[in-house]
Amino acid sequence: MSEHRSIVKRYFREVECWAWCDICKEMIQMKLDKEEIQNGLELGIYTKELKHINPYPDSDDPDDRSVEEHTIYVYIDDKYNVTGVKSFFGDSPTIQTLGQKVEGAEVRIPIVVKDVPEMSVHLGMITQEQYKVLKICDGMNTLEQVAEIAQKSVDEIEEMMEQLRDKGLVKVIRRT
Numbered sequence: 001m002s003e004h005r006s007i008v009k010r011y012f013r014e015v016e017c018w019a020w021c022d023i024c025k026e027m028i029q030m031k032l033d034k035e036e037i038q039n040g041l042e043l044g045i046y047t048k049e050l051k052h053i054n055p056y057p058d059s060d061d062p063d064d065r066s067v068e069e070h071t072i073y074v075y076i077d078d079k080y081n082v083t084g085v086k087s088f089f090g091d092s093p094t095i096q097t098l099g100q101k102v103e104g105a106e107v108r109i110p111i112v113v114k115d116v117p118e119m120s121v122h123l124g125m126i127t128q129e130q131y132k133v134l135k136i137c138d139g140m141n142t143l144e145q146v147a148e149i150a151q152k153s154v155d156e157i158e159e160m161m162e163q164l165r166d167k168g169l170v171k172v173i174r175r176t
């Protein structure tokens with residue numbers, strides 16, 4: 001978990017948020033429309049994707065790549081709390097980037113293998129909580145990160161993954 005806590009200011013119609021970018025080594029500021037978040041929540045977590053370059057680059061450092069465009073993902077819950085932040089170059093974070101977080105240990109990455117419509121919740125096939133967690137299993141988060149973003153314990157997520165795997169909805173990729 002990052003020691004750089006995200007800051008959120010809630011206004012009437014919008015939310016102002018500062019999230020730590022691991023590439024810039026800066027807090028990145030963004031404004032979000034509350035309605036946009038609520039519409040994007042779909043019972044779960046809203047993911048804000050922001051392409052940017054470092055607003056305050058270190059001009060003395062020739063190896064500083066933060067002046068190249070990169071992306072920050074900010075995961076936001078229905079109370080407008082930031083529950084996760086991720087920075088990466090390219091279209092999506094690589095498995096290597098994910099692996100760095102838990103060096104030496106086995107990395108488990110849950111991935112949705114079957115598209116699950118929201119209707120499945122209304123039909124009682126899966127719970128709201130399972131639906132929310134499935135949305136975070138985008139192949140960009142380790143099992144521990146899914147737990148952090150969903151604000152659940154790793155044990156709970158492990159148990160849920162077993163249930164969802166039995167339903168043929170997820171698989172857990174392991175990297176050592």
Ligand SMILES: [Zn+2]
Pocket residue numbers: 021022023024025028052053054066070072087
């Ligand atoms: Zn950045």
